[in-house]
Amino acid sequence: MTNNDHQDAVAHEPEPRTADSRAEAFHGVRAARRNELAEDYVELIAELIHTQGEARPVDIATKMGVTAPTVAKTLDRLARDGLITRAKYRSVFLTEEGRALAKECRHRHEIVLRFLLSLGLDSETAERDAEGIEHHVSERTLALFAAFANRS
Amino acid sequence: MTNNDHQDAVAHEPEPRTADSRAEAFHGVRAARRNELAEDYVELIAELIHTQGEARPVDIATKMGVTAPTVAKTLDRLARDGLITRAKYRSVFLTEEGRALAKECRHRHEIVLRFLLSLGLDSETAERDAEGIEHHVSERTLALFAAFANRS
DNA sequence: GCAGATTGTTAGCCTTGTCTAACTTTATGC
DNA sequence: GCATAAAGTTAGACAAGGCTAACAATCTGC
Ligand SMILES: [Mn+2]
Ligand SMILES: [Mn+2]
Ligand SMILES: [Mn+2]
Ligand SMILES: [Mn+2]
Numbered sequence: 001m002t003n004n005d006h007q008d009a010v011a012h013e014p015e016p017r018t019a020d021s022r023a024e025a026f027h028g029v030r031a032a033r034r035n036e037l038a039e040d041y042v043e044l045i046a047e048l049i050h051t052q053g054e055a056r057p058v059d060i061a062t063k064m065g066v067t068a069p070t071v072a073k074t075l076d077r078l079a080r081d082g083l084i085t086r087a088k089y090r091s092v093f094l095t096e097e098g099r100a101l102a103k104e105c106r107h108r109h110e111i112v113l114r115f116l117l118s119l120g121l122d123s124e125t126a127e128r129d130a131e132g133i134e135h136h137v138s139e140r141t142l143a144l145f146a147a148f149a150n151r152s
Numbered sequence: 153m154t155n156n157d158h159q160d161a162v163a164h165e166p167e168p169r170t171a172d173s174r175a176e177a178f179h180g181v182r183a184a185r186r187n188e189l190a191e192d193y194v195e196l197i198a199e200l201i202h203t204q205g206e207a208r209p210v211d212i213a214t215k216m217g218v219t220a221p222t223v224a225k226t227l228d229r230l231a232r233d234g235l236i237t238r239a240k241y242r243s244v245f246l247t248e249e250g251r252a253l254a255k256e257c258r259h260r261h262e263i264v265l266r267f268l269l270s271l272g273l274d275s276e277t278a279e280r281d282a283e284g285i286e287h288h289v290s291e292r293t294l295a296l297f298a299a300f301a302n303r304s
Numbered sequence: 305g306c307a308g309a310t311t312g313t314t315a316g317c318c319t320t321g322t323c324t325a326a327c328t329t330t331a332t333g334c
Numbered sequence: 335g336c337a338t339a340a341a342g343t344t345a346g347a348c349a350a351g352g353c354t355a356a357c358a359a360t361c362t363g364c
Contacts, residue, residue, distance in 0.1 A: 020214055021276070022215045023215060026215075026218075028280050033185070037321075064174075064178050065172070065175030065176065066323090069325095073320090074320090074322095077320080077321095088342080088343075089328090089343080120296055124173070125292050127173075128290065129290050129293050131181050132184055132185075137285070144271045144272055182321095182322090186350090208312095209311075210312080218351090221313075222351070224312070224314085226350090229351090241313085241358090241360070
């Protein structure tokens with residue numbers, strides 16, 4: 001990730017001594033928000049490569065529910081950030097970094113989803129909520145989710 | 153909310169027959185994302201009014217961890233959307249609609265937080281994760297969270 | 305009651321993420 | 335092998351949400 005420095009920076013309080021703990025929480029949330037889209041894209045791209053053999057922009061657009069130009073621009077940003085490689089009119093490939101992120105995201109998605117299902121949620125709602133929640137669970141929370149899902 | 157029509161629209165599939173269920177999930181997530189900031193602001197404003205007697209931009213900026221001009225611009229949007237009223241150089245007030253949203257948000261925040269704590273999470277992490285997760289839990293999930301937190 | 309500090313506003317810049325319209329390239333079917 | 339369809343790109347608009355710099359209003363302490 002390009003912007004993860006912020007994530008880390010927050011840890012040792014870069015603020016000029018305004019360090020309200022609430023402000024720090026919001027900083028963390030904003031940092032997470034900045035990565036959401038990239039995470040969803042690489043996760044989807046990995047899945048398409050796995051199930052279809054390749055990740056084509058048209059399929060990304062369909063699954064994401066956005067238009068083709070939106071996908072094009074987003075892919076350009078992902079390429080700039082070193083998560084994918086692409087060539088004009090060709091399908092999309094993940095870089096090593098992209099693959100690593102995709103794997104991590106899939107793992108998180110999986111755990112959050114299993115957790116919600118194990119709480120008794122219907123699968124459609126679980127899928128929808130997981131898609132949003134997955135970007136906002138810390139390692140600790142994830143561990144607790146995994147433990148709960150396994151134990152039940 | 154101004155943009156909530158989207159939320160509802162999604163329910164009876166407005167897409168031209170591309171209705172991938174994944175796409176619908178992402179539509180829902182994007183709709184939730186559009187309301188996150190407004191939700192955080194009205195919740196904070198309500199809290200400031202309650203604890204300080206009034207909500208001043210400077211305090212909003214401190215708690216949110218952003219600069220004053222950012223707050224100013226955001227407050228203008230909230231006013232435009234009918235959630236607050238404000239006058240130049242004066243503190244901020246919630247409209248009826250704003251109060252309703254704030255109440256709902258506080259309720260959701262509370263439940264998500266209690267739920268995370270009841271899972272065994274430390275309070276700092278719980279607060280941080282709740283701040284992000286709260287915007288992505290459906291009514292159903294919230295009900296399950298509440299039940300779990302109460303039962304434990 | 306005024307100087308200086310604090311608070312608030314305005315202007316303007318930047319990036320992200322969405323869209324439509326128009327065009328180009330590639331794939332497909334006969 | 336060519337016409338048409340499908341996929342992809344490019345250009346450009348627009349709103350949100352962040353920032354800094356500069357200025358204006360208000361508050362505070364003496
Ligand atoms: Mn997601
Ligand atoms: Mn996901
Ligand atoms: Mn929040
Ligand atoms: Mn909250």
